[in-house]
Amino acid sequence: MRGLVRLLAVLGLGGALMLPAAAAQAHDVLEQTTPADGSTVQSVPASVVLTFDHTPIGIGTEIQVKDPAGTNQADGAPSIVDGNVTQPIKPGAPAGTYTVVWRVVSADSHPIEGTFTFTAKTAGAAQTGSAAAGQQQPSSPEAASAPGTAAPSSSSSPTPELWIPLAAAALVLIAVLAFLTRRAVRRAAEE
Ligand SMILES: [Cu+2]
Structure with missing residues (x-):
């Protein structure tokens, strides 16, 4: 017994x-966003920036910048530099309250996701020289397709590491x- x-x-x-x-292993933590969650800015910025406490893995990143009508105004693929994930926004995006729906793969290889909102009093600036140059950049098939369709296939299964x-x-x-x-x-x- x-x-x-x-x-x-x-x-x-x-x-x-x-x-x-x-x-x-702990997930990466979203430390801050630009614009800040719930903030009001003068006009729609050229990009949103999500700052994490570690550098996310560069696959499966998916950031939608939804305008008041729910249209995704994200422009091309996001870029990751250190802990900062930058998602360009289409020039001339309309004023109003935006919802940013994000999903990244944490440095510990777990997918993490969330949302934040901000309000822009006026529309984004029309296409500028630098924005035009940035738009010509994504020429690979992955970057050319919408982020919403490209990302899930590569991130639906956990990374092997x-x-x-x-x-x-x-x-x-x-x-x-x-x-x-x-x-x-x-x-x-x-x-
Ligand atoms: Cu984790």
């Missing part, structure tokens, strides 16, 4: 060890559990 209790305790310990192993250490940790855990369980069963049989 005492052996059985020990067996259950070992199994419970194994389960408890699983949890911290899965939660050990995450599973290698997790699988290794799980194998070690299983081996240790098997050893402890066999020992506990043997002791239970002896008693």
Whole structure:
């Protein structure tokens, strides 16, 4: 009987060890946005910037900048420099309240997502020289298609790097559990 209790305790310990192993790495945290969440700006900016505490992985980034009518005014693909993810906005985007729907792959390879809003009193500036130059840049098929259609296919499955250490940790855990369980069963049989 005492052996059985020990067996259950070992199994419970194994389960408890699983949890911290899965939660050990923390997601990146969105530290600030430009424009700030809930803020009012004079006119629609040329881009929105999301600042994270780590540099997100450069795949599966998807940022929609929805105007008051729900139309995505994002212009081309977002760029990632350090912790800053910059999403250009189409020139001449209309005034009103915008909802930015974002999804990035955290440095720990987990997808994270959220939304924020801002209000622009007037429309964005019409196309300028620099905006025109920026628009000609995305010529790859991925950049040319809408971000909403390009991103999910590459980000729907977790990136492989995450599973290698997790699988290794799980194998070690299983081996240790098997050893402890066999020992506990043997002791239970002896008693
Ligand atoms: Cu994470």
